[in-house]
Amino acid sequence: MLHLALFSFFGAICVAGAINLLAQRHPINSALSLIVVMGSLAVEFMLLGAEFVAVIQVIIYAGAIMVLFVFTIMLLNAGEEERSAGSRIAVLLGVPALLILMGLVAWVLIRQNPASGTVAAGALPGTPPEIGRLLFRDFLLPFEITSVLILIAIMGAVVLARKEH
Amino acid sequence: MPTSFFTGTDYALSLPMILLSLFGLGVLIIDLMLPAEWKRWNAITALIGLGFSTAAVMRIQLGHFADGRPLVGSFAYLSNVGGQVVGSVLMDGFSIYFFYLFLLGAAIAILMSAHYLEIEHEHHGEFYALILFSVVGMMCMASGYDLVLLFIGLELMAISTYVLVGFLRRDKRSNEAALKYLLLGAFSSGIFAYGLSLLYGLSGSTNLQVIAQALQRHYSANPKDPIAIVAMITTATGLLFKVAAVPFHQWAPDAYEGAPTSVTGYMSVAVKSAAWAMLLRIFLWGLYPLRPVYLPLLVFVSVATMTVGNFAALSQNNLKRLLAYSSISHVGYMLLGLIASDNITNKTGIQGILVYLLVYTFMNLGAFAVVTSLRRRDIIGDEIDDIAGLYSKAPTEAVLMLLFLLSLAGIPPLAGFYGKYFIFLSLIQTQHYVLASLAVLYAVLGLYYYMRIGSAMFMRPATDPEPVAISPGMQVALAVTAIGTVGIGILPEFFIRAAGWSLGIQQAGTSLLGFLR
Amino acid sequence: MPQNYVPIFLFVAVVAIAIPATLMIGKLVRPNNPEKAKLMPYECGIDPVDNARGRYTVRFYIVAILFVVFDVETIFLFPWAVQYRALGLFGLVEMLVFLAILIVGYVWIWKKGALEWV
Numbered sequence: 028m029l030h031l032a033l034f035s036f037f038g039a040i041c042v043a044g045a046i047n048l049l050a051q052r053h054p055i056n057s058a059l060s061l062i063v064v065m066g067s068l069a070v071e072f073m074l075l076g077a078e079f080v081a082v083i084q085v086i087i088y089a090g091a092i093m094v095l096f097v098f099t100i101m102l103l104n105a106g107e108e109e110r111s112a113g114s115r116i117a118v119l120l121g122v123p124a125l126l127i128l129m130g131l132v133a134w135v136l137i138r139q140n141p142a143s144g145t146v147a148a149g150a151l152p153g154t155p156p157e158i159g160r161l162l163f164r165d166f167l168l169p170f171e172i173t174s175v176l177i178l179i180a181i182m183g184a185v186v187l188a189r190k191e192h
Numbered sequence: 193m194p195t196s197f198f199t200g201t202d203y204a205l206s207l208p209m210i211l212l213s214l215f216g217l218g219v220l221i222i223d224l225m226l227p228a229e230w231k232r233w234n235a236i237t238a239l240i241g242l243g244f245s246t247a248a249v250m251r252i253q254l255g256h257f258a259d260g261r262p263l264v265g266s267f268a269y270l271s272n273v274g275g276q277v278v279g280s281v282l283m284d285g286f287s288i289y290f291f292y293l294f295l296l297g298a299a300i301a302i303l304m305s306a307h308y309l310e311i312e313h314e315h316h317g318e319f320y321a322l323i324l325f326s327v328v329g330m331m332c333m334a335s336g337y338d339l340v341l342l343f344i345g346l347e348l349m350a351i352s353t354y355v356l357v358g359f360l361r362r363d364k365r366s367n368e369a370a371l372k373y374l375l376l377g378a379f380s381s382g383i384f385a386y387g388l389s390l391l392y393g394l395s396g397s398t399n400l401q402v403i404a405q406a407l408q409r410h411y412s413a414n415p416k417d418p419i420a421i422v423a424m425i426t427t428a429t430g431l432l433f434k435v436a437a438v439p440f441h442q443w444a445p446d447a448y449e450g451a452p453t454s455v456t457g458y459m460s461v462a463v464k465s466a467a468w469a470m471l472l473r474i475f476l477w478g479l480y481p482l483r484p485v486y487l488p489l490l491v492f493v494s495v496a497t498m499t500v501g502n503f504a505a506l507s508q509n510n511l512k513r514l515l516a517y518s519s520i521s522h523v524g525y526m527l528l529g530l531i532a533s534d535n536i537t538n539k540t541g542i543q544g545i546l547v548y549l550l551v552y553t554f555m556n557l558g559a560f561a562v563v564t565s566l567r568r569r570d571i572i573g574d575e576i577d578d579i580a581g582l583y584s585k586a587p588t589e590a591v592l593m594l595l596f597l598l599s600l601a602g603i604p605p606l607a608g609f610y611g612k613y614f615i616f617l618s619l620i621q622t623q624h625y626v627l628a629s630l631a632v633l634y635a636v637l638g639l640y641y642y643m644r645i646g647s648a649m650f651m652r653p654a655t656d657p658e659p660v661a662i663s664p665g666m667q668v669a670l671a672v673t674a675i676g677t678v679g680i681g682i683l684p685e686f687f688i689r690a691a692g693w694s695l696g697i698q699q700a701g702t703s704l705l706g707f708l709r
Numbered sequence: 710m711p712q713n714y715v716p717i718f719l720f721v722a723v724v725a726i727a728i729p730a731t732l733m734i735g736k737l738v739r740p741n742n743p744e745k746a747k748l749m750p751y752e753c754g755i756d757p758v759d760n761a762r763g764r765y766t767v768r769f770y771i772v773a774i775l776f777v778v779f780d781v782e783t784i785f786l787f788p789w790a791v792q793y794r795a796l797g798l799f800g801l802v803e804m805l806v807f808l809a810i811l812i813v814g815y816v817w818i819w820k821k822g823a824l825e826w827v
Contacts, residue, residue, distance in 0.1 A: 073714065079787075079788065082784075082787060083784055086780060086783065086784060086787075087777075087780060087781060087784060090780060091776060091777040091780035091781070092777065094773050094776060094777070095773050095774065095776075095777055098765065098769055098770055098773040099770070101764065101765040101769075102764065102765050102767060102769070102770055103764075104764035135418070155787060155788045155791045155792075156788070156791050156792050156795075158788040159788030159789055159791055159792030159795075159796065160792060160795070160796075162785070162788055162789075163788075163789060163792065163796050163800050163803055163804075164796075165280075166280065166338075166340055166341075167198060167202075167803065168202075168206060168280055168281065168332075168341060169280065169332075169338070169340045169341045169344045170785070170803070170807065171803070171806060171807060171810075172209075172328065172329075172332060172341070172344050172345065172348060173344060173785070173807075174782075174806070174807040174808075174810040174811055175213055175216075175325055175328060175348060175810060176329075176344060176347060176348045176351065177778055177781060177782055177811060177814070178217075178325070178810055178811060178813070178814040179322070179325055179348060179351050179352050179355070180351060180778045181775065181778050181811075181814045181815075181817075181818060182220075182318055182321070182322065182355065182814065182817070183351060183354065183355040184771060184774040184775060184778065185771070185817075185818050185821060185823040186316075186318050186355050186358075186359065187355060187358050187361075187367075187370065188767070188770070188771050188774075188823075198799065213810070217810065217813045220813060220814075220817050221813060221816070221817070224816075224817065224820045224821070
């Protein structure tokens with residue numbers, strides 16, 4: 028019961044942060060409320076037993092990716108956005124379409140897979156020790172290749188942004 | 193779980209990749225110490241690395257295929273699934289064949305690049321390191337038997353290629369091409385990863401063999417399950433994007449045009465072969481149970497690809513764009529091979545695809561080598577006007593270019609003919625007469641735009657007096673590609689057998705190692 | 710499982726209460742006398758010349774990208790550290806290889822001058 032309450036609470040925070048993100052007029056404020064979304068998502072993952080994903084969510088998304096976002100906003104010096112009136116068609120068609128889509132997704136999930144019951148939190152492998160065992164034993168080769176992949180990313184950033192000599 | 197999870201076999205099988213990575217790192221470090229006029233040593237180091245890696249591949253081939261059985265399990269974390277050891281690497285003839293193909297393509301691309309990069313004033317060691325690392329990624333794609341390894345290999349290759357496409361910092365076209373390619377490529381990788389995640393969800397495993405077994409059960413129980421179909425379509429979309437099949441081809445002409453010309457050549461052969469290796473691996477191994485579902489999709493994509501590629505190529509005036517569209521149309525022909533053959537009852541089409549990719553490596557890299565040499569001081573040299581009058585300036589090159597073009601068009605005594613021949617043969621064997629006649633019609637259409645280049649070279653006067661830039665490296669590259677194009681055309685037996693060997697086709701009177709010895 | 714996080718949850722709860730509480734107490738206790746110089750942003754004692762949300766130079770951007778990339782690397786250190794004993798010597802070697810490749814990359818950016826500011 029407490030579990031469900033916590034899950035709903037952080038889910039609500041997540042949705043509120045996302046709505047605030049759209050409503051804010053200054054990009055920096057939007058970026059900051061994205062951090063709230065990322066943070067509450069991390070809690071949601073943790074409540075579902077996916078601890079490693081929760082850690083990634085905090086370190087990579089709420090940390091690094093947001094740094095990149097904020098730097099980009101500062102780099103572009105984006106000011107307050109101007110609100111255009113918005114088209115009526117977008118509202119008239121978009122909102123019902125969104126509702127229909129959500130309904131369809133929910134219907135498919137409930138209807139198509141009645142067999143897929145509930146799984147207790149933490150029943151599936153997802154804790155850091157399990158990930159560690161998978162990563163360093165079973166997926167040894169992909170893991171080492173990943174370091175080359177990261178090296179390529181570093182090279183790409185430097186090569187494409189290097190100064191003119 | 194096996195107690196020893198990094199065995200001698202694992203080491204031997206990953207040695208080609210290990211060596212390439214080491215040499216890539218070596219090039220990066222050596223480059224920092226080299227003075228500007230010695231940058232050629234980077235190219236030489238990279239070539240030595242490719243040589244060592246080739247030796248390691250040969251060692252696998254000679255050492256582990258001696259008993260004639262493909263080496264199935266390595267990095268074998270899932271021992272004994274259904275009586276067979278499966279691992280994240282499947283080193284069979286298929287993998288070995290593609291390994292040689294990648295190494296060959298990379299070596300020729302490096303030979304073409306050294307002088308070209310000097311002309312562009314962008315001669316840096318990173319270029320060669322990126323090529324070596326991308327080959328590592330390709331090897332993962334060809335030998336990967338696990339979705340994780342396949343995906344990481346794909347990304348390693350793709351990200352290296354994005355950087356290589358944007359390597360000419362001063363050239364706006366290069367920057368634009370890199371950006372477009374990056375955005376579309378990342379998007380398609382996302383769709384592909386989504387498909388892979390659904391496959392994992394359906395089967396509970398990332399191993400292709402387990403996935404195939406699970407899909408088999410799933411499909412026979414519930415043939416219209418939307419999730420399996422969505423998984424197949426998203427996976428196929430990612431794969432078809434990487435081979436630039438219509439309707440996922442829009443990135444190709446822009447990326448090919450903007451990239452440094454030698455990189456364009458490299459992308460059109462090695463990168464494309466790697467994408468093909470992964471496509472065949474996933475379609476024929478992992479998604480095989482869904483073959484009745486994906487076949488109509490492939491027929492549509494293949495016909496659309498041939499149509500768009502051939503018709504769009506007709507009106508191009510930029511050589512690189514023209515070759516990009518021609519490359520798209522070649523993908524269309526190759527897809528026909530996959531439609532005709534399922535690699536179990538009929539292997540001709542798959543063998544045809546492998547032969548096609550080999551001859552395509554020679555002839556298309558040859559054509560791009562000639563286009564690369566048109567880049568001279570102050571002349572970008574990638575329009576048809578720039579190749580006009582090539583015969584009066586450099587007769588040997590003009591004749592070679594004509595050979596490459598005729599081979600691309602599929603004229604009989606040249607290598608390109610055999611690629612098409614096997615594809616058409618497989619279509620006829622499996623009674624796809626309509627597709628076969630359509631493909632022949634399009635092949636004739638292809639002759640027209642290739643000969644536009646030919647007539648410009650021989651019939652028109654040169655527009656500028658500047659001689660073409662032929663360095664010793666370029667001479668070697670041209671010689672190798674020309675010998676390959678003509679040699680396979682005259683003595684195709686050996687190469688066709690090699691492709692057959694890699695698919696485990698038993699030929700009478702040939703030992704399995706026949707093509708090496 | 711979730712009960713492992715009770716200390717963290719308590720910690721978050723304490724922070725969530727303590728910070729607003731101290732700010733509120735401060736606001737109640739301190740005298741309120743704003744003037745122009747007091748409200749100015751503090752910038753090493755020099756009068757600010759421009760809006761704080763000004764444009765950054767593009768060099769920060771490379772640093773930010775490199776930060777992201779090396780941050781991804783730390784993600785791999787994390788499961789290794791919690792499994793350090795179980796993985797043993799071989800795990801250590803694996804991680805050293807992983808790090809060695811990235812250190813080559815680090816040396817390369819350093820020597821390439823991508824981190825130089827002028």
